[in-house]
Amino acid sequence: MEASEVHILSARTALPGEPLDNAALARHFGMDELWEQWVDAFVGTRARHLSVDLGTRRLRSTLADLSAEAAAKALADAGVGPADVDLVVLGTATPDQLMPATVNVVADRLGIDGVPTYQLQSGCAGAFQALEVGRQMLRSGEYRTALVIGGELCSRHYDPDADLARLDSAELVNFVLFGDGAGAAVLTTRPAPGTPVVRRMLNRLTGLNRVPGQIVEWTGALDRRFADRSHIKEDYKAIEASVPVMSREIADELLDGLGWAPTDVDYLLPPQLSGRMTRRIVDGLGIPAAEEVSPVAAIANTGNAMPFFQLEEVLPQLAVGDRVLGVSVESSKWLKAGFALETV
Structure with missing residues (x-):
């Protein structure tokens, strides 16, 4: 290895x-x-x-x-x-x-x-x-x-x-x-047969001159009820328009970088915004043969915890040779993120 x-x-x-x-x-x-x-x-x-x-x-x-x-x-x-x-x-x-x-x-x-x-x-x-x-x-x-x-x-x-x-x-x-x-x-990095290897990762800011899609103030409503402005705001219309497109771009870049075809992906871990939005994103990714891992309807959007919920579900199912694609979009200042795994 x-x-x-x-x-x-x-x-x-x-x-x-x-x-x-x-x-x-x-x-x-x-x-x-x-x-x-x-x-x-x-x-x-x-x-x-x-x-x-x-x-x-x-x-x-x-x-x-x-x-x-x-x-x-x-x-x-x-x-x-x-x-x-x-x-x-x-x-x-x-x-x-x-x-x-x-x-x-x-x-x-x-x-x-x-x-x-x-x-x-x-x-x-x-x-x-x-x-x-x-x-x-x-x-x-x-x-x-x-x-x-x-x-x-x-x-x-x-x-x-x-x-x-x-x-x-x-x-x-x-x-x-x-x-x-x-x-x-x-x-x-220790030899671990039967476990997935991280083949590729993507982390990129793409928000130059773009208005943030989500703003969260440092203190929450429980800490400062007297705040004179909203502590959290989300431009859901902008998110609906941008996230499906950005998700497809992330998936395409990860696949192209590895020389994988969409049909090579066995498991898909898509962005988990909401049940409805995730369905729309998956439909536009063009990876129809992959098994989707989407717990969002049952536990809601848990932000940075969510990829681990998806990994927890998919890891026991993996066989040697299986390939996994994970995709995420952060709307705060429009970040692309993703990974590609392969079980060895």
Whole structure:
């Protein structure tokens, strides 16, 4: 095996609390049955898991809690102990604090010390950035095993007392699209037959002179209810127009770079915006033979956790020779991200 080959040994995830379906969400915010039906039909997300208890307004779990849980499970599945981890990377848009960095809190809980740690601040592309940082450091030959984590606490930006009937669409959509969660993967350059090798990764900013599609203020509604501007806004119309096109460009670039045909892809891990949007994206990717891995309808958009939920589902299904394509678009400033895996 060449030193540059990086294998994914395991991927595991963590979710907070019980699933909150659209009916329960509608009851809490005093919305009628027609609103619930609109969410089901036009958004396509059935449920989500929230760290914030909407009834008590209390935070039940932090990003560090969820990340440490997912990472501990990933390490156990990989048969890797804390002393075997050479570096830790976390991608998130919603860290618990400015300092200490959440990645260091997680490492401490896992008993990991004396290694490089990195925390990347980004939206849906952050998990791919974290995977790429881990991969490139392993390829340097100085390190052999990396723990890569991605997660979000989107519910910190919920106002449990919001009057949804008075919100504009740019704010309202966020109450149904997003959920909380974390995931982790163990990467290694050690020989690992039967595991997927990362063949190619893509991380690229493409937002020059473009208005952001999503803006999230540093503090959420639970932290600063007195804010005189919206803490989170999403231009869903721009996202609907741009993400399917960008997704096709990402897939085409990854395939072209490897000399793979669309029919060579066995499993497709598409962007997980919502049930409805993901369906539209997949239809436009032109990879009809691949098996789609899309948990978004059941757990909502979990941001940087989502690629790990997809990997957790697909890894046990892989046979030698199987090829996997992962695609993601971050609408904040229009980032392209993706990876191509092949089981050896």
